Amino acid sequence: MEFSTRIIHEDNIKDGSGAVMSPIILSTTFERGEDGINYPGGYFYSRYDNPNRNALENKLAKMENGATCVSFASGLAAATNVFQSLKSGDHIIIPDDTYFSIRSILDQMFAAFGIRYTLVDMTDLAGVEKAIQPNTVLIWMETPSNPSLKITDIEAIVRIAKKHNCFTVADNTWATPFYTKPTDLGVDITLHSTTKYLGGHSDILGGALIFKNADERYERIRAFQKLGGAVPSPYDCWLLCRSLTTFVARMPIHSNNAMQLASYLEAHPKIERVLYPGLTSHPQHPIAVKQMQNGYGGMLSILVKGDRSSALKLADALNLFTHATSLGGVESLIEHRKSIEGEASPTADNLLRISVGIEDIKDLVEDFKQALEKI
Ligand SMILES: *Cc1c(COP(=O)(O)O)cnc(C)c1O
Numbered sequence: 001m002e003f004s005t006r007i008i009h010e011d012n013i014k015d016g017s018g019a020v021m022s023p024i025i026l027s028t029t030f031e032r033g034e035d036g037i038n039y040p041g042g043y044f045y046s047r048y049d050n051p052n053r054n055a056l057e058n059k060l061a062k063m064e065n066g067a068t069c070v071s072f073a074s075g076l077a078a079a080t081n082v083f084q085s086l087k088s089g090d091h092i093i094i095p096d097d098t099y100f101s102i103r104s105i106l107d108q109m110f111a112a113f114g115i116r117y118t119l120v121d122m123t124d125l126a127g128v129e130k131a132i133q134p135n136t137v138l139i140w141m142e143t144p145s146n147p148s149l150k151i152t153d154i155e156a157i158v159r160i161a162k163k164h165n166c167f168t169v170a171d172n173t174w175a176t177p178f179y180t181k182p183t184d185l186g187v188d189i190t191l192h193s194t195t196k197y198l199g200g201h202s203d204i205l206g207g208a209l210i211f212k213n214a215d216e217r218y219e220r221i222r223a224f225q226k227l228g229g230a231v232p233s234p235y236d237c238w239l240l241c242r243s244l245t246t247f248v249a250r251m252p253i254h255s256n257n258a259m260q261l262a263s264y265l266e267a268h269p270k271i272e273r274v275l276y277p278g279l280t281s282h283p284q285h286p287i288a289v290k291q292m293q294n295g296y297g298g299m300l301s302i303l304v305k306g307d308r309s310s311a312l313k314l315a316d317a318l319n320l321f322t323h324a325t326s327l328g329g330v331e332s333l334i335e336h337r338k339s340i341e342g343e344a345s346p347t348a349d350n351l352l353r354i355s356v357g358i359e360d361i362k363d364l365v366e367d368f369k370q371a372l373e374k375i
Pocket residue numbers: 074075076077099142146171173174192193194195196205206207
């Protein structure tokens with residue numbers, strides 16, 4: 001069966017009441033069996049495991065064609081657990097435009113433990129290979145990247161990583177398994193901020209790691225999850241399972257809307273450039289065609305003609321696009337990334353990042369039309 005069917009029908013919790021939808025099991029502790037040792041229900045204490053968390057992890061593993069999944073309280077908690085599986089002296093290769101807080105984690109938490117990184121433009125394969133050092137253990141990918149929507153050739157990076165005995169992580173938060181399945185392209189660990197498209201309604205914070213194989217690193221990270229306890233609550237897991245059932249219904253609207261909005265904006269005289277992998281003008285469009293299915297996602301960035309103030313004016317003049325951070329919800333959002341990333345960030349001053357929601361595209365285009373007339 002296709003994953004959309006399996007997500008709806010498999011891994012649901014039956015409580016004996018006949019309830020069609022899964023209950024939320026809030027209990028933090030579970031009863032031992034008659035022998036006083038074993039746990040007949042398979043659960044023992046909720047930091048270790050919980051029926052709602054188990055259901056969520058099974059569903060997410062299926063969506064990404066992985067062997068298993070470990071879930072967390074946020075996307076960054078998931079990333080932190082990957083870095084915790086390294087050892088002092090290890091070196092990592094990170095995309096030069098990686099999600100900004102990944103760098104903050106490495107600088108503020110892991111530098112003190114002797115973990116070093118090099119920032120590389122992942123579209124330059126020779127540059128990636130050149131950056132590998134004898135102690136490089138991990139190549140991190142994020143495609144499309146944030147906020148410049150660069151596309152990384154996942155299979156090519158996996159080949160380089162294998163040659164140098166590195167493992168690979170792909171942050172698939174933006175592409176989602178609807179468009180790209182890194183596991184199928186050879187990636188060892190697929191990372192999600194489930195806060196975004198998987199949650200889909202801007203009301204759940206969560207993260208997950210999906211493993212291609214239940215290998216030794218998986219065992220280590222599973223142990224960290226249980227011991228460290230950066231886990232999602234039963235309610236969060238339940239709500240996210242609910243969101244996953246409508247995932248395949250939401251995603252085509254996001255990408256169709258994004259494609260149409262990108263085309264409209266690209267032709268507009270007040271827009272300098274549109275960054276969207278579905279456009280033939282995108283520098284890595286052929287790679288996107290090769291590794292993305294069903295469309296090119298719901299995220300795009302635009303460079304507004306003029307400077308920072310022109311971009312901020314446009315964001316302010318829009319009525320349907322809320323000027324707020326985050327992405328992947330049913331509602332459209334727009335954000336001036338430089339303001340959030342700070343002056344040290346390489347992001348252009350006139351760049352706005354757009355998370356295209358599932359409103360009617362006619363209304364979204366109309367909103368940009370009136371806003372662009374005001375700047
Ligand atoms: C939001 C995001 C994260 C961080 O996830 P949180 O759930 O906010 O911790 C990581 N990577 C990408 C690409 C994101 O968009």
